Amino acid sequence: MDSLLVRIKSRMFIHAHRKALHLLDGEYGSLVTGRxxxxxxxxxxxxxxxxxxxxxxxxxxxxxxxxxxxTALRRQTVYFVLDTGRNMAARAADGERKSEVALAVVGVLGYLAVRHGDEVALLSGDAERTIRLPARSSEDHLERVLRSIDAAHSLDSPQSDLERTLRLVARTVRRRAIVVVVTDDATLGAEQTRLVRRLRAQHELVWVTVGDIDPLRFAGATAVDDGWQIPEALRTDRRLTAELTRSIDEEILDRQTTFDDLGVSHRRVGRVDDVVPSLLHLLKARSRA
Structure with a gap:
């Protein structure tokens, strides 16, 4: 069986023949401020x-x-908090499965954490299930985390329930940690916003949104593999497509504004190839902040 971590490592390169790994290593410390x-x-x-x-x-x-x-800083714990519900089995902004993008995010940040001697843990779930793996610092453990995430995502999964998962994190993760939330392209409700504010006070919080597929950009593409598509007559309606594009852009901007107001580092990622540069941008933004 192919190693998921090996696949992640192979993607940790950027253009100009420089290893993105080294650039990300330099920014990793900005996840946690102070000494x-x-x-x-x-x-x-x-x-x-x-x-x-x-x-x-x-x-x-x-x-x-x-x-x-x-004395040296104590070892940090990085908690990966994922939505493993049905929504994350849908298509991402560039047509790939959202679960593939989420897996790449966890793989890159998890590998950096392990390289630095930090521990990685998993707490994920949906409306019916909770998946927990304890904090460990080894590549073998990270591989188990990645395989647990990969196995959990399917169109047969229960409905997504981010609020339930965030509430579980707030209640059970007592020791201050780095909490990386990877979730669907959805608007935060009032209760979810309250939980995000609470987690921001308890932990170092980083939020990665996996963007929805653009139904107008990909002819014949569907958000989920159920065969439904936007009718061609609607796809070619300029007024309708302009309104849909404006609505999507406003929703993305509103979400970013919400996270900025909450003081939470946030990045929206739409495809696997954008994971490394997006995370580099996010970590640099945290460093400047």
Whole structure:
């Protein structure tokens, strides 16, 4: 059986013959701001040390420049929170299955986490099921996470219920963690917005939306594999298509505004090939913020 993680790694390249992996590695630290403030000891200054780490009082007493050392940051836990309901078995914005895009997002960020010694955990579900895998730091464990996600998505899955899954995260994930939510292209309701605000206060929250298929762009394409298509007469109606395009754009803008107001890092991804550059853009935006 082919490794899903190996497939993810093979996609972690960008143009100009540079490995996207290295660029993402450089931005990964921006997922969590700050550093440990647990003082350990003093040592002599060496070129490259941060000026802010110089202990000026100890330097004055000792007669040589001394810097403070701190204990290393504890290992972080990255929780991947996914909607594994029927909606995620539909088609994404570029015609691929949404589950494939979601799998790529988890694979890229999960691999970066494992490379940095962090742990990855899975908490996903729908209206009837909950899938949980504990926090571990190994490529074998990440492979199990990816396979659990891949097996859960199907058109026979129960209805999506993001609110139920978010409520479970808020109630059960007590220790502060990095929470990466990957979900459908849906508008947040009042209760979901309240839960997002709560999770934002509890954890470092990152939100990735998998965009819906554009029914006008792909002739013969369907959101789900049920054979239904937009009639050709409606597809060629300029007034109707302009109204639909405007409605979709407004919905995307409203969602982004909502996440900006909540202070949540958000990115909408429509195809697997856009996952790496989109995540790089998201992490850089967090770093600048």
């Amino acid at each position: 440990s403030m647990d003082f350990e000891d003093l040592r002599s200054y060496v070129a490259g040390d941060e000026v802010r780490d110089i202990d000026w009082k100890a330097t004055a007493r000792h007669g040589a420049t001394l810097v403070r050392r701190y």
